[in-house]
Amino acid sequence: MQTHLAPEFQDTPEGQTAEAILRRCVHCGFCTATCPTYQLLGDELDGPRGRIYLIKQVLEGAQPTRATQQHLDRCLTCRNCESTCPSGVQYGQLVEIGRQVVDAKVERPRQERLRRWLLKEGLTSSLFKPALRLGQAFRPFVPAALRDKVPARPPARAHLWPQHSHPRKVLMLLGCVQPAMHPNINAATARVLDAAGIQTLVADEAGCCGALRAHLGDHHGGLDDARRNIDAWWPMVDGHNQPVEAIVMNASGCGVQVKDYGRLLAHDPAYAERAAKVSAMTRDLCELLPPMAATLGRRLRPGAKRPRLAYHPPCTLQHGQQIRGGVEGMMRELGFEISVAPMDSHLCCGSAGTYSVLQPTLSKQLRDRKLQALAPLAADVIVSSNVGCIQHLQAGCETPVRHWIEVLDDALMP
Template sequence: MQTTLSPEFKGTAAGEEAEAILRKCVHCGFCTATCPTYQLLGDELDGPRGRIYLMKQVLEGAEPTRATQLHLDRCLTCRNCETTCPSGVQYGHLVDIGRQVVEAKVQRPAGERAVRWLLKEGLTSPLFKPAMQLGQLVRPLLPELLKDKVPERQPPRAHEWPQREHARKVLMLTGCVQPAMAPNINAATARVLDAAGIQAVVAPSAGCCGAIKTHLNDQAGGHEHMRRNIDAWWPMVSQGTAEAIVVNASGCSVTVKDYGHALRHDAAYAAKAAKVSALARDLSELLPELAPALAGKLREGGPRKVVFHPPCTLQHGQKVRGPVETGLSTLGFDVSLAATESHLCCGSAGTYSVLQPELSHQLRDRKLGHLQASGPDVIVSANIGCIQQLQSGTQTPVRHWVELVDEALG
């Protein structure tokens, strides 16, 4: 796609990156066929190709409007379009640039600004956990929209952490939202790794991966979270005592794998960020290796008919497909994908379900229709956002796959 940057962006790092991405686009429109919002709305400007044209116009000097902002807001950043694109257009990086440019030029209504500020500051705050616990106490009294975002309290096992030492060690990111909403996922991860002879080590000062602020157009805040995590992990990384940085929420692992790109212009952190990204592994990637070590330790009983919802951040953002299905099958679970549209987003997409509830619910209900068609005992996924999103629309249990393995280990 021929692009002529305006003087405002010519010669800037963001402008040059955007131009390189734009020039790869050949207008083919394959991306449109797999875009969730285009499927719902049928508007070219609510599909990747249309949004690319909008961003191109802004970067070439056109003045963005509120409508431009809304079309970019409605993008889930699911990156399904990247999987479909035959030209390798890095749409995820482009839309981050486009949103930041438009955000600087278009004033949002005060109410929107307030909600977005509360999300980026509140979800990443240490106060989020006690606020969530309070919400769980009064959950029956909450309006339905809020109740959807507050999971029921988990049993005490959620807090049990293995105490054994192992020669093999990995760093583990516990995250910001997940410890408050579903603490059992992190503890279950540590127990499963422990059963396979791997010790999960948590750096206390590590926290939010940086995704929440970055995707709400606070790139500076997101980068600060990235630097904090790198500093927290660096002692073990630099000494080579951690063989990997394991992340059990795919929305976080896709971000940690991108630290090298995000901080590539930071002289103090570029090399460290690249090293951290190279060590990052989504927990799902480890399952085929873990399964043989765990196979003889699983007990009978429990849910066995499982349908897996692969998060967009796993299958499109990280291009990781197959290890969960293969690993769970090796462990004796009857696991399948939805027969239709397993590639499409469930509508969670980080804070999207709060900011775009109508579209989010439509995508959730559409996804659940496909997932429940086979009558599974349980739906499993690999990302806290997807798990809570799907659970809010069904009585069928929705879990992280590692919780099923943990329970089978007893």
């Protein structure tokens, strides 16, 4: 795609990156076939190709409008289009740049600015957990728009953490909302790793991965989150006594962000080298565990009935990290019956971080479509790999929705 950047963008890293991405696009339109919002709305400007044109026009000097901003807002950033694109267009990076530029030129309505600020600061605040517990206690009185976001109280063993020490050690990011909304995911992860002979370590100073702020337009805040995490992890990543072998992620949304630290901080001389190492060491849980399937298999409860599973692969895993088949393959090796929706497994469920709050109508339409695709599998439990997908899907159905590591944890002997 021929591009002539406006002078204000020509010599900036963002402008140069955007130009290189734009020049790879050949207008083929394959991306529209797999774009969830284009499938729902049928508007070219609500598909990747149309949004690429909008971003190109702005970078060439056109004045963006509120409509431009809304078309970019409606993008889920699921990156399904990247998996489809034959030219390797890095759409996720481009839309990130486009949103920054448009938000700098188009002021949002006051109510919208407030809502986005509350999400950005509230979900990453230490006050989130007590606020959530209050919401659980008074759930019937919570406004309907937020009730879907309030999960049931966690099980008693959600805080049962293994106490064994092992020679093999990994770091784990607890996350910002997961410890409050679904704490059993982290505890189950530590218990399964313990059964595989791996000790899980946590850096108390680490917090939000930065994705939440970045997706809400706070690019610099997202980078600060990344720097804080790198500082918190570095003594164990670069330790001389016994450094950890990996940084494990059990939320694929966090995993795709941390794996991107190297790119995001490549121009920061104080952090570039360390960020690259942290990204290189980061592994999703389904990358780390499969070699230990035989060990875990010996720890399974003999004769126990195992639930029939339907798996929803998050976009951040299959498109963002380009990891497919890891969860299904491992669970099948361990004797579980697990299926994916044959026609719909590549599509987003509509969660997409804060998208389900900011774009509730589209989000619920996508969720309903996903649940309709999963229904014929007649599963006892729906499983996924990302806390946002889990909570979003659970709000729309009565079938239990859990992280796959929780199901595996339940099947292991104490």
